[in-house]
Amino acid sequence: MKFALTKKDIIALNKEFENGSVHNEASLDFALSYAKKTENWTKALAWLVRAILLDHVFExxxxxxxxxxxxxxxxxxxxxxxxxxxxLLVKNIILRNIKSITKIEDLIKDAIK
Known part of the structure; x- marks a missing residue:
């Protein structure tokens, strides 16, 4: 199944905690473009999680x-x-500076029941 969230949806998630102010729009757009190209939802999610955590998409x-x-x-x-x-997944990606999409995808899969 193709990744279904839009940039607006992801900004709305940030607004649950903050003001939704985007700090690195290019990284968010790049991650979304890759997420929408794959049929693998965990890989799509890995692209976005990496962008949000390592590229600091939001202020x-x-x-x-x-x-x-x-x-x-x-x-x-x-x-x-x-x-x-x-x-732990979020903590490990940040502290270990995990950039590998495959590794992030594996961490996501491990966090799913």
Whole structure:
């Protein structure tokens, strides 16, 4: 299934915590373009999570937005998430500066029930 969220949807997720002010629009657009090219929803999610966490797409609330994105999209795809694993996933990507889409995708898969 193609990735269904738009830039507006992702900004709305950030507005759950902050004002939705985009700091790095080019990175968000780039990640969305890759996300929409793949049929693999976890890979699409990995592109966006990487952009949000490592490229600081938003002025504030990037970690919370990435966690909410993972949880929301997993539920959209019919899955539940392990909240503690989502928190660790976000922490590990940031602290270890994980840039590999494959590695991020594996972490996402590990956080899904």
């Amino acid at each position: 504030e609330g990037n970690k919370r937005t990435a966690a909410l994105l993972i949880k929301t999209y997993a539920e959209y795809e019919g899955h539940k998430t392990y909240d503690d694993k989502v928190v």
